Amino acid sequence: MAEDSRRYAGIAWTAAGFEVAVLDAAGRPVRALARFGPGQAAGLTQYLSGLAPGPGRGSAGRVGRAVPRGRRRSMAVLDSTNGMLDGALVAAGLPVYRADPWQLPGRPLLGSVPARVLAEAGRQDPAALRRLTARGGILAGRGAEQRAGLVRSQAQATALAGAGRLARHGCREVAEVALTFDDGPNPPYTGQILAILDRYQVPATFFCVGLPASAHAADVARMAADGHGLGTHTWSHPFLPDLSETQLAEQLDRTDEVIARAAGQRPALFRPPYGSRSPDVLRWLGGRPAPVVLWDVDPSDWARPGAAVIAGRVLLRARPGTIILMHDGGGDRSQTVAALPLVIEGLLDRGFRFTRAADLLAAAAPPARLPAAPLPSWVCPGK
Numbered sequence: 221m222a223e224d225s226r227r228y229a230g231i232a233w234t235a236a237g238f239e240v241a242v243l244d245a246a247g248r249p250v251r252a253l254a255r256f257g258p259g260q261a262a263g264l265t266q267y268l269s270g271l272a273p274g275p276g277r278g279s280a281g282r283v284g285r286a287v288p289r290g291r292r293r294s295m296a297v298l299d300s301t302n303g304m305l306d307g308a309l310v311a312a313g314l315p316v317y318r319a320d321p322w323q324l325p326g327r328p329l330l331g332s333v334p335a336r337v338l339a340e341a342g343r344q345d346p347a348a349l350r351r352l353t354a355r356g357g358i359l360a361g362r363g364a365e366q367r368a369g370l371v372r373s374q375a376q377a378t379a380l381a382g383a384g385r386l387a388r389h390g391c392r393e394v395a396e397v398a399l400t401f402d403d404g405p406n407p408p409y410t411g412q413i414l415a416i417l418d419r420y421q422v423p424a425t426f427f428c429v430g431l432p433a434s435a436h437a438a439d440v441a442r443m444a445a446d447g448h449g450l451g452t453h454t455w456s457h458p459f460l461p462d463l464s465e466t467q468l469a470e471q472l473d474r475t476d477e478v479i480a481r482a483a484g485q486r487p488a489l490f491r492p493p494y495g496s497r498s499p500d501v502l503r504w505l506g507g508r509p510a511p512v513v514l515w516d517v518d519p520s521d522w523a524r525p526g527a528a529v530i531a532g533r534v535l536l537r538a539r540p541g542t543i544i545l546m547h548d549g550g551g552d553r554s555q556t557v558a559a560l561p562l563v564i565e566g567l568l569d570r571g572f573r574f575t576r577a578a579d580l581l582a583a584a585a586p587p588a589r590l591p592a593a594p595l596p597s598w599v600c601p602g603k
Contacts (some may be wrong), residue, residue, distance in 0.1 A: 227294035230338030233330045241335035259435030297342040303457030306358045308550035317349040369498040376502035390541035390580035391597035397542045399424040400575040403549030405439035410548045425449035425577040427491040430475030431487035451489035461498040480513035482495035515545035521556045531562035
């Protein structure tokens, strides 16, 4: 009888980086627990690529070869609080799955469940886990839940917007736009984006994730030195409704501290990963000092549709007061880098000025009455 060569890799995160446990089909450790620092996502991907090939990959790692019927392959398992790795792992052709909170024991204050627990979740009931895709990312299969959370939190969003604590764009009567970049810092792409912004003398706002920021403090310091705005984007890029209030506070406080230590200033804004929210999440965020900043133009650069497509979507949709969502982190951002000069030149040609998100929103005032829009924003004075 042929030996069962299936492998189950659980990928955990901690305040210090990532841990990977690999089990065989019988639940025995195949390798010692592997640890990777917060700036070693590429090394982690390479490590996982050395395991047995995944679905749709041949033994030489080529995508597209048929998998013999009945043959089971290896899998890597994340949870919904780890939104830092899925893009790069899926882009590398690895079979990546998500274990959901109701399938796992409780998490610590800052971290996921242990790597072995995640590996065991894949080994014991692989059919219960969700296969991740490039389009769905870590939230693959939970889109309906995410949308329902947005609907249920409309009243809280409206109240926060009315108090000047939540926005998705600035004043529609002033020809200013704000470029924003999420998920970094992420060498070499963050540095390349900073160089382009410097060449055009254009300010932007960077919403940094704490774990990579702790590994690339020099990039954060350069953002501040170049006059760019800084915002918090959590420590591990989780789906916020899966966190408790204390876990969310720890994610934000730790990230604030890392950014402040590197940049000499605390971040002034907060952006929720995926724009995710719920009534509880918005209630918790309403008690914190940083306003919540969303966006009104998303070219989906994270999906890598091509530089021309990214730029075209921004130029087609941008209006006065627009907040543009782009990404310097989360994987290969070469297309975003290539699109950025097209975006900047195209908007400058149309008479737009660039400003930091905080400045864009400071020029707007909360309305006298709460707006009726489902996803409200600040509006111009007197409107």
